[in-house]
Amino acid sequence: MHLEYIKPNPWSIIEEGWNPEHVKSSESLMSLGNGAMGQRANFEEEYSGATFQGSYIGGVYYPDKTKVGWWKNGYPEYFAKVLNAPSWIGIKVKVNGERLDLHTCVSVSDFRRELNMLYGTLDRSFKATLKNGVEVSVKAQRFLSLALNEVGAIKYSIKPLNQDATIIFEPYLDSGVTNEDSNWDDQFWNTLSVTDDEDAAFITAHTMKTNFHVTTMMRNRLFIDGREITLSRKHKTKTSYQGAIGHKEETTTYIGHEYETDVKQGETFTIHKFGGYVSDLNHAKENLQTASTIVLNTAITQGYDAMLQAQKDAWAQVWAMADITIDGDVKAQQGIRFNIFQLNQTYTGVDSRLNIGPKGFTGEKYGGSTYWDTEAYCIPFYMATKDQEVARNLLTYRYNQLDKAIENAGKLGFKNGAALYPMVTMNGEECHNEWEITFEEIHRNGSMVFAIHNYERYTGDYSYIVEMGMEVIVGVARFWRQRATFSKAKNKYVILGVTGPNEYENNVNNNWFTNYIAKWCLEYAFAKAEELRDNHKDDWKRITGKTKLSFDEILSWKSTAEQMYFPYSEEYDVFLQQDGFLDKELVTVDKLDKSQRPINQKWSWDRILRSPYIKQADTLQGFYFFEDNFTTEELEKHFDFYEPFTVHESSLSPCVHAIQAAKLDRMEQAYKFYLRTSRLDLDDYNKEVEEGLHITSMAGTWMSVVEGFGGMRVRNNKLSFEPKIPDAWHSYSFKVNFRGQVVKVEVAKNKSTFSLDSGDDLEILVNGEKCTITVAR
Known part of the structure; x- marks a missing residue:
């Protein structure tokens, strides 16, 4: 209850x-x-x-x-x-x-x-x-x-x-x-x-x-x-x-x-x-x-x-x-403001030595001040609701800890400047205590690079990549190149012994999300290397000199990415979360006795690991990050396959499903996921609120409204919106700071309004159509 x-x-x-x-x-x-x-x-x-x-x-x-x-x-x-x-x-x-x-x-x-x-x-x-x-x-x-x-x-x-x-x-x-x-x-x-x-x-x-x-x-x-x-x-x-x-x-x-x-x-x-x-x-x-x-x-x-x-x-x-305003639904309004309030209490952006701990200042559980949550969930919130320097500070935090990330990788046997960012840290050193997370939940490394891409895509600020980011990209690419193993049997590169975002699966082979983000990082690193070599020759000389990066190594990144293996089911026409997923007894969550929930408090780990149940968005996390690489039909097929097995016992899960359900026009389902993410702590869904709040997932709640219902994306250097509204709401509104211009979005049942407080006219996309916002005179 x-x-x-x-x-x-x-x-x-x-x-x-x-x-x-x-x-x-x-x-x-x-x-x-x-x-x-x-x-x-x-x-x-x-x-x-x-x-x-x-x-x-x-x-x-x-x-x-x-x-x-x-x-x-x-x-x-x-x-x-x-x-x-x-x-x-x-x-x-x-x-x-x-x-x-x-x-x-x-x-x-x-x-x-x-x-x-x-x-x-x-x-x-x-x-x-x-x-x-x-x-x-x-x-x-x-x-x-x-x-x-x-x-x-x-x-x-x-x-x-x-x-x-x-x-x-x-x-x-x-x-x-x-x-x-x-x-x-x-x-x-x-x-x-x-x-x-x-x-x-x-x-x-x-x-x-x-x-x-x-x-x-x-x-x-x-x-x-x-x-x-x-x-x-x-x-x-x-x-x-x-x-x-x-x-x-x-x-x-x-x-x-x-x-x-x-x-x-x-x-x-x-x-x-x-x-x-x-x-x-x-x-x-x-x-x-x-x-x-x-x-x-x-x-x-x-x-x-x-x-x-x-x-x-x-x-x-x-x-x-x-602020995000919601008219007609007090619980939804209270939920989003609670999330926004706690995020601003936790991190103000004025000190690049600090970060967003998963419990913030509300409890001691988890320890550390930084998880991959910052890069995967929090940076979009801080980019859009504050000056871009705040998000840049979060990226600078990771750059300042690059030497420690290289040291962390070295302890595990990686060489040549390969960098493994920690699962949990205060100063850049890994300090997480569970081997299946510490050694195996390596997908986190990809989020460091995805955040750089996300920042550049949103802000248009390329200078971070030139000044700091490329060194991080190189270190992460080196890690993925060394972590992938060439399988003669498959004639592909595989990644063995990992834990994906779904922590109810440990020590699996070829977790799809891990393999995909590794492939993407290697491709992105290759592309950025070419850009810098062609357009920023002095910086490229400095970076290659510092990292001892060769052209042959860069080519090896591309080759590894092109040959990456992904488990796939012909029967269901979906990518499989990992090798052997279909060997499980595929009983959906709706068949579970409610008295057995949450399973992380009721079941043994042995039973959880043998079950098909997914703690949080895993394969669907990849479809969220890399949405542009897949069709809506592919998303729908994978959503329909994985959502029925997802128990959402991670605070980071419901927001991703809310965004994707909204994209699929399943507004009733999206609304339920939104309520769950926005009121996760207020209603104590996971029966653990007395230990502290789930701060980093609160940024996902913001994304549920802005990216989910508002449909905000950046496409071809333009803000794009595909607004939708839950039946329970009369209207809602939010603001985003896009490249120094504050755009206000107001969505009602039968119309959407976009306005600027100041500055030059701005061309945006609304439901795929170009339109120009002008400042009210």
Whole structure:
């Protein structure tokens, strides 16, 4: 049964009514982020019930030693863990000596929590009766500033309802944190110093092994009924044991400032808490506390209300370009905005050292900050909704890690500058821990090159290929040339022992998608080599000199591509997902007992691997990437064959099927897939939302509307649209930034409208016909 407590609302994620069973799910769904840091929607006050505490800093990680039963040559030495960072949001609350804790209160009523996506704020309110009989009303609001991305702000208010009360606020910092996800229960953080300066406090800590230095900070202001007051404070500290195993020492890891005052019945006692992180990613280690003081002073000087207004203004700018409106279907509207909101919280594009982790700032599962999801799903979203430099930054991220990709390939025995990009990484090194993924899910390598092609096709920017991209293309082509094996029996090149996008098939031969993207990469590399040789002679000389690339090697790429083998069924007239697929018992998903779903939680791996069930679009992923290479009739035939076996237990799957169903004019089916991808987390389809959100697949949700229903493509350097609309919708609209011009698309039942905000006239294709958009005068 799916989650049903989230209220349909076009701009907010709303929970009403107190239910402890929803706490961890809501902590995920209402997570906050600003591209530089993020946090789950944990309560500010103490909570002794089941909770998943999580605060995260972009780019900061720990190399958790790999935990496997037996070692394999070339195996990654560590799994890069997204670290639960020192907490700055905590505010302990006592009323007449009784601790405020929703888990232990006598009663809780009027509980409401709202993630306001328009403004990027998290609001919570409730009434509670404590064990000592005092009734209180609590309101809390917080946000992570887009304008000052090292700072967040909290406004926390409490009002005694049935009597006067002595109330204590104890805002605190705590570096004595642990990860939910840890292989060996290592200590990830080591606290270096705990200091305070009047109403401010600081904890400086560093990560073990990676030695990232971070100062966690806070500063507070107090109010009674809106009037600022000054209270004396008590200094609170706690200790925990930290240090290397065998050398642990008792260390101060907590600092709190206790403020006590008498509050009359009906009066409101409020604290404004400003906090956040300053790290050595952006400041010198020795200057962290100074930098913290400066940024806190900036926040305090602005004040909570001015910071909140700046937050609203910043999000208004984001939504002005990225919003998709849907009229007539609130759940669909809520779903797409939730996806767009979380993508913008995770990655803003201002720092090319960062990327889009699969859980973003919402949880620790999967680890790493980068998967092939970025290149396959996310780049189109960022290209179209932001300046093209943002997408270029994502490509630059991979170029900067090319040496590591060559090193990764070398560990597996590849030579001559062959590059294998990692399945999971923080710094370019492979750190995924499952052999069937790490060694075998090599199709990811092709997505690096496809993203370069996709970027050039959309933006028209060839300079990336000249300056950086060709070196990546060469490294990947070398990998595919060496990874392919010539089969005398087939008189073709085969690719053996792989895992395709469908991870419910491991160690198979000739996965069609893997073979196809390898062939395409080799052909693309050959074509780009010819272009550079003919048109960019100086750059070509530089690149061939650096990579030691010869003409004979380039010819070998073309020869291998031309002789690539693809499994095919004459009986069904379709390409087969891999060799031997038809040996399976071909029972379709609709024949599965619903009690057996999801199969990844109900079945053994042995049973899954022998089944025909497809975790995510695999062969159809290739038909999505390389749509222009196949006819609509071929797509239809393959869609009809593979969709009935697809269980969509990967978050990356429904969006591809939504786009293809729309292309095939199967709008009811496309709409169902759209709802599934857009509300995957909101409705908890995979029954795992409490572990965090599926951030990267959210870009696929955007594609479901823009590429699926809007039919947007780039054909012959022109934007092309084939608009369609689900029956449930009255209309929808979106904007895309195409080569510096913002095109607005509005689709209704009986007409589609295209407009420009500014710039020159633009020729586009609509249902194959040329038309010119002009700027309204």
